[in-house]
Amino acid sequence: MPFPSHRPRRLRSSPAMRRLVAQTTLAPRQLVLPMFVADGIDEPRPIASMPGVVQHTRESLRRAAAEAVEAGVGGLMLFGVPRDEDKDARGSAGTDHDGVLNVALRDLAGDLGDATVLMADTCLDEFTDHGHCGIVDRAGRVDNDETNRRYVELAVAQADSGAHMVGPSGMMDGQVAAIRAGLDAAGHIDTAILAYAAKFASGFYGPFREAVSSSLQGDRRTYQQEPGNAREALHEVDLDIDEGADIIMVKPAMAYLDIVRAAADRSPVPVAAYQVSGEYSMISAAAEHGWIDLDTVVLETLTGIVRAGADIVLTYWAVDVARRLA
Ligand code: PBG
Numbered sequence: 271m272p273f274p275s276h277r278p279r280r281l282r283s284s285p286a287m288r289r290l291v292a293q294t295t296l297a298p299r300q301l302v303l304p305m306f307v308a309d310g311i312d313e314p315r316p317i318a319s320m321p322g323v324v325q326h327t328r329e330s331l332r333r334a335a336a337e338a339v340e341a342g343v344g345g346l347m348l349f350g351v352p353r354d355e356d357k358d359a360r361g362s363a364g365t366d367h368d369g370v371l372n373v374a375l376r377d378l379a380g381d382l383g384d385a386t387v388l389m390a391d392t393c394l395d396e397f398t399d400h401g402h403c404g405i406v407d408r409a410g411r412v413d414n415d416e417t418n419r420r421y422v423e424l425a426v427a428q429a430d431s432g433a434h435m436v437g438p439s440g441m442m443d444g445q446v447a448a449i450r451a452g453l454d455a456a457g458h459i460d461t462a463i464l465a466y467a468a469k470f471a472s473g474f475y476g477p478f479r480e481a482v483s484s485s486l487q488g489d490r491r492t493y494q495q496e497p498g499n500a501r502e503a504l505h506e507v508d509l510d511i512d513e514g515a516d517i518i519m520v521k522p523a524m525a526y527l528d529i530v531r532a533a534a535d536r537s538p539v540p541v542a543a544y545q546v547s548g549e550y551s552m553i554s555a556a557a558e559h560g561w562i563d564l565d566t567v568v569l570e571t572l573t574g575i576v577r578a579g580a581d582i583v584l585t586y587w588a589v590d591v592a593r594r595l596a
Contacts, residue, residue, distance in 0.1 A: 294577040296569070298342035298592035302389065302542070302584045305338075306481050307331045308351035309363075309370035319477035320547055321554050323586050325351055328377060335378050338386075341592040345387035347437060347584055348374055350396055351482050360405060361397030365423045369397070372431040379432025389435040389464060390428040392421055392449065401486030403440035403493060412493055417442050422452030429458040435516075439466040441493040441506075446513035464542060465515035468503035468529050470495045474522045474548030481547060503529045504536065511539060517582065522546040524571060527578040534579025542582035543575050550586045565594070 281291045308315060308325035315325040326334060335346055350371025352363040363369040371390060378388055394417070395403045404417030417440065425436045436453075438445045446465045453461050471494035479486060495502060503526075507518050518537055520530045521544035534541045553571070557564035568587050575583050585591070 294573055296572055296576060296591065296595060298588075298595050299344040300576065300580075300582050301343050301572075301588035301592055302345040302347055302387075302582060303338050303343050303588035304347045304349065304544075304584055304586060305331060305334065306349045306351055307370055307374040308483075309356065310353040317477065317481045319480050319551050320586065321551075321558065323481065323550070325481065325483075328374060331374055332377055332381055335386075336381060338589045338592075339382055341589045342596060343386070343588045343592050344582065345389055345435070346378070347389040347391065348378070348433075349391045349482055350374065352397055354483070354485075357397060357399040357485060359399060360420065361394035361424075364394060364397035365420070365427045367427060367431065369427075371396075372427055375428060375431035375433050384434075387434050388432060389437050390431075390433040392425050392428060392436040392438045393440045394420060394424070395440070395484060395486065396482045399485055401484045403490065404442060412442075414442050414444070418445055418448040421445050422448050425449045425461075426452055426456045426458065429453055429456070429461040433461065435462040435464050437464045437466065437519075439469065439521075441466065441469050441490075441495070443509075444513065446510045446515050450514040462516040463514065464517045464519060465510040465513075466521055466544075467507045467510040467515065467518040468495065468520045468526070468533065470497050470503075470522065470526060472497065472522050472525070472546070472548070474525070474546045474552075477547035477551045497525070500529060500532065504532055507533045507537060511537060515539060517542055519544060519584075520580075522549060523575045523580070523583070524549050527574065530575065530578040530580050534581075540581040541579055542584060543578075543580035544584040545571065545575065545586070547586070569594075 306325045314330045356363040404412040407413045471491045517540045519542040523543040523545045556562045
């Protein structure tokens with residue numbers, strides 16, 4: 271047997287050689303940090319199932335947001351956690367200009383101006399007493415069109431409060447078109463829409479339910495997608511692009527990298543992927559046991575998500591990774 275003519279190992283022979291030929295690299299500006307802000311707490315409250323992640327107070331959110339921007343992350347995605355007594359069937363605390371999320375948006379818009387991209391979760395589940403992402407009708411079903419009317423009000427309240435980008439995550443049909451029309455009519459023509467286009471009914475959202483103190487009983491299978499349906503996911507992507515989405519997102523990330531790839535291959539707009547709470551918790555827990563090395567695995571997962579075609583990744587590790595990449 272002669273010596274092999276192709277020797278790929280040549281290009282792995284030194285750090286400088288590996289750096290030269292690196293095909294996929296991460297940059298801090300691609301990473302978006304999801305953050306939780308809670309009403310009625312005096313101290314940041316740790317989220318037990320997400321070690322290192324907290325529900326922020328108004329003040330601690332301002333500090334953490336400034337640090338994240340300083341670290342170079344591309345944007346911040348805010349979730350509001352109202353007091354239990356402020357939850358109702360219509361999610362009124364979400365559209366109330368003095369509601370926790372809108373107040374926090376005003377704080378951060380004032381502190382940070384255009385130094386970052388301020389995003390808000392445009393969904394009702396954090397604010398409803400039943401925990402669903404929409405308005406529940408008499409038969410107990412989530413009413414699509416009535417919910418879209420509330421999403422428009424939510425999006426306009428968030429844009430009024432300083433959000434540069436709204437993130438409809440409730441998977442109602444036509445939500446992007448409704449929100450685009452509503453924002454335009456309110457004069458918010460420059461407020462962008464990050465559409466959760468392909469969002470699956472996933473067990474990986476488990477820790478998030480603790481993070482937002484969710485009231486949900488049951489599941490979201492009448493509006494979120496079945497994990498096995500790839501064709502349907504791409505239909506959702508196409509619809510959201512037609513309806514005017516500025517960025518489309520696939521969620522969760524790691525178990526859906528084929529969808530990220532397929533979406534990236536057809537999308538004329540940027541593609542985001544959300545490394546969700548359960549992905550964070552799973553890796554954190556294994557690392558805490560000493561079973562895997564946290565830094566190695568975090569970078570590997572994010573590199574994999576970007577290699578699959580994501581231009582932007584939402585991750586609870588955004589700040590840590592941005593600092594390491596600096
Ligand atoms: C809905 C929403 C959820 C997440 C982001 N937006 C929860 C759900 O759909 O059940 C999950 C994020 C995560 O798990 O990190 N407002």
